[in-house]
Each structure stands twice: as structure tokens, then as C-alpha cells.
Amino acid sequence: MEEAILVGLDLEKDQNFENSMLELANLATACNITVLHTITQKSKRPTANYYIGSGKVKEVLEAITTLDANLVIFNDELSPSHIRNLEEQLNIKVIDRTVLILDIFARRAKTKEAMLQVELAQAKYFMPRVIGMHKHLSRQKSGTGSKGPGEQQLELDRRLLRNKITKLQGDLDSLVQVRRTQREKRKNNDIFTVALTGYTNSGKSTLMNSIIDIATTHKEEYVFEKNMLFATLETKTKRIHLDNNHIFLLTDTVGFIEKLPHHLIEAFKSTLEEISEASLILHVIDTSNKDYENQIKTVEEVLESIGVSEIPIVYVYNKVDLLEEIPLTIKDKSVFISAINNYNVNRLLETIDKFIYKTISVVTMLLPFNRSEIYAELKETSNILNTEYTEEGTTIQVEVNEYHLSKYKEFIK
Ligand SMILES: Nc1nc2c(ncn2[C@@H]2O[C@H](COP(=O)(O)OP(=O)(O)OP(=O)(O)O)[C@@H](O)[C@H]2O)c(=O)[nH]1
Numbered sequence: 001m002e003e004a005i006l007v008g009l010d011l012e013k014d015q016n017f018e019n020s021m022l023e024l025a026n027l028a029t030a031c032n033i034t035v036l037h038t039i040t041q042k043s044k045r046p047t048a049n050y051y052i053g054s055g056k057v058k059e060v061l062e063a064i065t066t067l068d069a070n071l072v073i074f075n076d077e078l079s080p081s082h083i084r085n086l087e088e089q090l091n092i093k094v095i096d097r098t099v100l101i102l103d104i105f106a107r108r109a110k111t112k113e114a115m116l117q118v119e120l121a122q123a124k125y126f127m128p129r130v131i132g133m134h135k136h137l138s139r140q141k142s143g144t145g146s147k148g149p150g151e152q153q154l155e156l157d158r159r160l161l162r163n164k165i166t167k168l169q170g171d172l173d174s175l176v177q178v179r180r181t182q183r184e185k186r187k188n189n190d191i192f193t194v195a196l197t198g199y200t201n202s203g204k205s206t207l208m209n210s211i212i213d214i215a216t217t218h219k220e221e222y223v224f225e226k227n228m229l230f231a232t233l234e235t236k237t238k239r240i241h242l243d244n245n246h247i248f249l250l251t252d253t254v255g256f257i258e259k260l261p262h263h264l265i266e267a268f269k270s271t272l273e274e275i276s277e278a279s280l281i282l283h284v285i286d287t288s289n290k291d292y293e294n295q296i297k298t299v300e301e302v303l304e305s306i307g308v309s310e311i312p313i314v315y316v317y318n319k320v321d322l323l324e325e326i327p328l329t330i331k332d333k334s335v336f337i338s339a340i341n342n343y344n345v346n347r348l349l350e351t352i353d354k355f356i357y358k359t360i361s362v363v364t365m366l367l368p369f370n371r372s373e374i375y376a377e378l379k380e381t382s383n384i385l386n387t388e389y390t391e392e393g394t395t396i397q398v399e400v401n402e403y404h405l406s407k408y409k410e411f412i413k
């Protein structure tokens with residue numbers, strides 16, 4: 001049983017510090033760790049030796065002894081030397097926010113791809129840090145120039161880890177290739193794609209299910225939703241068919257969190273590409289969280305870091321059932337909804353449809369009788385408004401996107 005003391009450095013520019021410490025406690029709980037106590041320090045910057053001041057280190061040590069803790073968790077990612085110095089002073093295991101996030105991802109990963117992604121991020125995080133885990137061994141170094149058991153072990157561990165990273169990267173690359181090919185195929189159909197994104201636990205998967213509820217007949221395809229951090233790690237795409245015969249693909253993706261480890265972003269690159277290739281992004285916001293404005297900022301920073309800047313975004317203010325009144329500081333291009341009881345989700349679908357309309361032209365086509373496969377394709381992907389059988393062939397009035405417009409332009413009357 002792990003019983004921990006949380007430590008946070010309150011840097012002056014961080015207005016969000018208190019919430020961030022609460023979130024750290026939630027992350028710890030999600031890893032089955034009991035939080036005994038929280039220690040914070042206000043400071044302009046971290047110190048070189050211990051991240052916190054040496055006086056604070058003493059305070060942490062006292063708390064460890066008094067409360068009988070066996071783990072210390074820092075709210076920021078620590079460097080290998082910070083970990084080494086702190087463990088030397090405190091004599092118990094020291095970890096950071098990144099380790100917790102990686103651990104939760106590891107617990108939640110179900111598909112082969114997600115497992116590889118998490119394992120890769122973990123290995124990369126631990127690579128420069130193996131040294132800290134062997135400090136007790138390396139003290140046994142004997143004789144000038146000769147390698148003690150500690151150092152030999154360290155080199156061996158490093159080599160194993162490096163090989164592991166290469167292997168994981170290779171396995172992941174081949175899986176990603178498969179996914180890219182699938183996506184290319186989808187792109188060829190050029191169906192309008194909408195990606196759900198947002199802070200973890202904001203209600204993305206619940207919204208996906210609500211839309212499936214309203215707009216599809218395949219109710220057995222609901223996605224997993226739950227009140228926990230990082231419920232979704234795998235992307236899921238569903239085909240949504242609106243009443244007016246407009247079709248779009250809706251993709252549910254992994255949520256973001258403050259200080260998302262960069263190794264994770266890197267490892268989840270292929271998953272995040274689903275967002276960067278969407279035609280429209282729905283940024284889902286948990287308005288019942290009093291920190292939601294900072295969460296919006298965090299999400300926007302991650303989106304920027306993965307190169308999303310041109311794609312139109314609709315802000316979806318979710319969980320309004322929990323509010324007494326709608327907040328005033330709301331951006332335009334936004335919709336208020338409650339995904340859990342489908343409130344206003346129809347309004348959101350209308351908004352999405354307006355974006356689809358922008359990509360559509362209404363044309364009349366004359367299809368020769370021997371090209372029935374074109375009719376079948378358009379029936380599957382486009383909205384046929386009118387069909388007439390004439391002597392020359394089938395005349396249809398149809399709403400087509402740019403892709404079909406150029407593909408079949410020879411048949412346009
Ligand atoms: N009251 C209320 N709760 C909601 C609403 N939408 C979602 N929730 C709850 O919020 C929790 C998280 O929902 P999810 O849909 O799993 O959230 P997510 O954004 O997919 O989260 P991750 O996959 O972890 O990133 C669940 O307990 C939902 O029931 C809402 O409109 N109102």
C-alpha cells in the first residue's frame with residue numbers, strides 16, 4: 001500500500017496552483033495511492049539541488065517520519081538529478097506528476113497500439129533516470145578505473161532499455177502504418193470528419209453516445225464513458241447520418257490534462273493526427289468545473305503543439321445541467337449542451353450541419369444506364385434530392401462535396 005506526501009512549488013505566474021494540486025491528488029487516487037499530506041512552497045523558480053528549498057526538504061522529511069509515508073510525489077516533472085538528490089535526503093521513493101499520468105495511461109490501455117504507445121513513453125521517461133535507481137549499488141565501486149557492480153548493472157539496464165525503445169518504436173511504426181492506410185482510404189471517400197477533443201473527463205465520450213443516440217440506428221456501438229481521468233485512450237470513429245441525409249464521421253479521442261508529459265504527446269502522435277486531419281473540431285468543455293477556463297487554455301496549447309491551427313473549432317460547453325446560470329465569459333461559435341440528457345445536442349448537430357453545407361454544391365447529373373455504380377456510390381455518400389429516369393439515363397439532383405464534384409464533373413448537366 002502506497003501512502004504519499006504531495007509536494008508542489010507555487011511559482012508566481014501560476015494562477016492555477018491550487019487546482020493543480022487537487023488534480024495531483026486525484027491522479028494519485030487513480031493510481032490507488034493514499035494521500036496523507038500536502039506540502040507547498042511559494043517561490044520564483046525551482047532550486048538547482050532539490051527543486052524546493054533545503055528548508056522545505058527538512059519539512060518533508062519530518063512529515064515522512066511523523067506520518068509514516070513511503071512515497072513523495074512532486075507536482076512537476078523532476079530532472080534525474082533532482083530525483084537522485086531528493087531520494088538521498090528523504091530515503092524513500094520520489095516520483096512526479098508525469099509518473100502518475102504514465103501509470104494511469106498504462107492501467108487504461110487496452111488495444112495493442114495504446115499499450116505500445118504508453119510503454120514507449122514510459123521507457124523514454126525512465127531512460128535518463130535509471131541512474132537514480134542504482135545510487136546505492138554504485139557506491140560499491142572498487143579500485144580506480146575498475147567498474148563496480150553498480151556501474152555494470154547500470155550500463156546493462158541502460159542497454160536493455162535502449163533496445164526496448166527501439167523495439168517498441170518499430171512495432172508502433174508498423175501499427176501506425178496500418179492506421180494511416182485506413183485513414184487514407186477514408187479520406188478518399190472524402191466524408192466530412194468531426195473530431196471531439198477537450199480536457200479529460202469533460203464529457204467527450206458521453207457526447208459521442210448522445211449523438212449516436214439521436215442520429216444513428218446502431219445503438220450497440222456506444223463508446224465507453226466514465227467519471228474517471230483518461231477513460232478513453234483509443235480513438236473510435238462512427239458514421240453519423242443526419243435526418244437530411246447528410247453524413248459525417250465522428251471521432252472520439254484521448255483527453256488532455258495540464259502538464260501532459262511530452263513523451264506521451266510524442267507517443268500518441270498517430271492518435272492525435274486524427275484531430276489534426278478533421279474538417280471540424282468540437283472542443284468539449286466541462287463548465288461545471290470552476291477551473292474550466294484554464295482547462296480551455298491547456299487544450300488549446302496541446303492543439304497548437306500538434307499543429308492544429310487552421311481547422312474551425314466549435315466550443316461545446318457541456319454539463320450545463322449542473323449550473324445555476326450560464327457563465328458570461330463564453331466565446332462565440334459556442335453551443336451549451338448537456339450530453340448526459342441530450343439537452344441541446346440537436347442544436348449542436350445543426351451547427352455541424354452548417355459546416356457541412358459549406359462544403360456542398362447542388363448539381364444535376366445525367367448518369368448513363370451502364371454506370372449504376374456511380375449512383376450507388378452517391379447514394380451511400382451524398383444526398384440525392386431527386387431521381388428521374390429518362391431515355392438518355394438517370395437524371396439526379398444531388399448535393400455533392402468537392403471530391404465528388406470533381407470526380408464526376410463530366411456527368412454534370
Ligand atoms: N452532469 C453531467 N455529467 C456529465 C455530462 N456529460 C458527461 N458527464 C459525466 O462526466 C463523466 C466523464 O464523461 P466522459 O464522457 O467519460 O468524459 P471524456 O471527456 O470522454 O473523458 P476521458 O475519456 O477521460 O478524456 C461521466 O461520469 C459522465 O457521466 C453532462 O452533461 N452532465
Ligand SMILES: [Mg+2]
Pocket residue numbers: 204205206224225231232253
Ligand atoms: Mg472519453
